[in-house]
Amino acid sequence: MLLVELMNGKTTVTNFQNKIYELLKKVPKGKVITYKELAKAAKTKAYRAVGTAMARNPFAPRVPCHRVVNSDGKIGNYSGKGRVKTKIKMLRKEGVEVKNNRIDLKKYLFRNF
DNA sequence: CTCGTGACTTACG
């Protein structure tokens, strides 16, 4: 099912956002992806814009924006309900080990796009 | 078109 089909009349997404969301949907639970890798998979270097796209994600949790972390393994930010606290909670619930606001990328980074 | 704003990243002290 295409994401655009879930939108009500008011929500709008740009092509860029759509691309990012479609890629992010492929990340399974128990795994994470970095903003950088996400941008790379989208054939762009707009790391920062990826963050912006997440901040405006109208499809949560259909699009698992909580599985996106910083390139060094830090949790990063989260503007959804409960902020970062909730993000960590959801990750743990999915089996991702989070300690001191960090994640072991060697272990949890999703690689096969 | 120009500008300011980020859920970012890398480099340097």
Next chain:
DNA sequence: ACGTAAGCCACGA
């Protein structure tokens, strides 16, 4: 490890 600075790019006003 931590803070700062610069580079980055999509987006909305």
